[in-house]
Amino acid sequence: MKAGARNSITDVAGVKVGSARDENVRTGVTVLLPDTPMRAAVDVRGGGPGTRETDALALDTLVDRIDALVLSGGSVYGLGAADAVVAALGARRQGFTLMSDEKVPVAPIVPAAILFDLANGGDKAWGEEPPYPRLAREALAAVSEEVVPGAEGAGAGATAGDYPGGLGTASFVSGEGFTVGALAAVNSFGSPYVQGTKQFWAAPYEIGDEFGGRGFPQKARAIGFPPDTKAAAMARQNTTLVVVATDADLSAPDLKRLAVMAQDGLARALRPAHGPADGDIVFALSTSAKKVDAPLRTLTELGSIAGDVVARAIARGVFAAE
Template identity: 50%
Template sequence: MMAKPGPRNLITDVEGILVGHAEDSDVRSGTTVILAEKPALAAVAVAGGAPGTRETDLLAAGTLVDSVDAIVLSGGSSFGLAAADGVAACLKAEGRGFGLIDLPSVPKAPIVPAAILYDLANGGNKDWGDTSPYAGLGRKAFAAAAATFEQGRTGAGHGAAAGTHLGGTGSASIVTGDGFTVGALAAVNCYGSVFMPGTDAFWAWPYEIDGEFGGARPPADFTMDAEDWGAAKVNPGLGQNTTIACIATDAALTPGEAQRVARMALSGFSRAIRPVFAPFDGDAVFVLSTGARPLPSPAPGALARIGELAAATLARAIAKGVYSSRQ
């Protein structure tokens, strides 16, 4: 049986994963929350030269905490990291988090890693005084978390640009013949182009399933020019780009295995964007494992499958985010 997208073709096809978006149209920015209904094992891989992140150090192997309660992706550059504060506050109110000391008077500490993209120069009103909107956006996105959600100019990708085109938020999923599910979500604000030069075909077109991002294909006589990137940003500013993403799977992974999947998933960026991982990109990908399905033996071969599916599904999510923003 061939692998195929899940019923929603969204990251939420992984049972136990919900997604919420919130936007501020005046600011032209937004936030996305990927919520694990139960703590999920997590890892991260950062490849861009200008990252902005929170709590990624604790996802390294050998640290005290293996699991997280949510992942936050946000616009707003460094201001956007405050969205995780809003999400953490909501989780605390529900009694969720890591408890080192089990006493009624000691609150648990929600674990909410985050990554941001730069949308401060997109023309929105950033004159918010001494209080940014992002903690509030985090709360709104948390409250909106559900199994279905919009794609395109939503959430973290609300004010994004993909090269010289509109960026956006996209998601995709794949279910294997033996029942494993892998999902991806990406907020696309890249320096590089997602389109092949002179065409409407996405670089990710070989991974498209059932016309999910328009079905455009390069012409038969298309020839590759190593120095022609297509519709990339002409004058990138330092830190003014970034694609941030999250992979989720029901495969039960160890911290080291999740880290390997994250590193393999990075190739999904390079399948969908050209160039990528530039000095002014903050590209990063998180991985969540709900642990519902044990990896079959031998584990290395099964892990390679999950990593490759993560990369291909992420490439599709990137293209879907930009395609949905153009509709």
């Protein structure tokens, strides 16, 4: 198995990521900015999602490419982070347009998803000025090919089950030379650890010692409902936000299937996943840089890879946050 050079979503050429956090508030924002608009699709599996512009990514809509993507803490307040990114890109005239009139603003397509970190002890007394537009501007200014995992960006105030959560990333290069990368902000209801250990459910998919090399028990006993979840949490207080990117030239329907298959990575890394109190969501993106000669086979392979890469990104985020 082979990870990319940075073991990051930015191993997909043309993808950059920036993060910002407010340690006093215990929250943050992560912005994914492609060099050029990327084809995109989305799959939502959690029972308590918080999103923006996901309807625009439906397969029967006008737009199938995005100009940026925002992941944020702050629950509903965090959706305002995308406003700042839209304004900044619009000022650069980066966005969807039906006319070339310079007097008519362009429309940057910036989907967003949020997680709940309002009850983590940070100072949330922001009145009528939540910090998320400011954090989004800082994250946008910080975009690069380096992604720092752990309590950063959208994962700055996150928790995973009964443990610290965080921002994680991973990548994989297929035998055909396609790169698949994942970015995950882990604020899950479910636990990332095998019961009674600090061994990750995602351990079978680990490459090298990327999340500690702790191994996996020879036998994980059936436990029904794990005791180290956020069992006391109410709906919308949990979410794992995921972005999967590839350089394979996939259509919007193909990306939808890639997102569906990538959701398996949450089930491989967290127990339970996709519950009524989670807002689990996967965005799938393509730079369309590399031609696909065997679409059905390649999509099936990339979907399988994506599930593993997502599981690894989740474990890396939690490991770094420890």
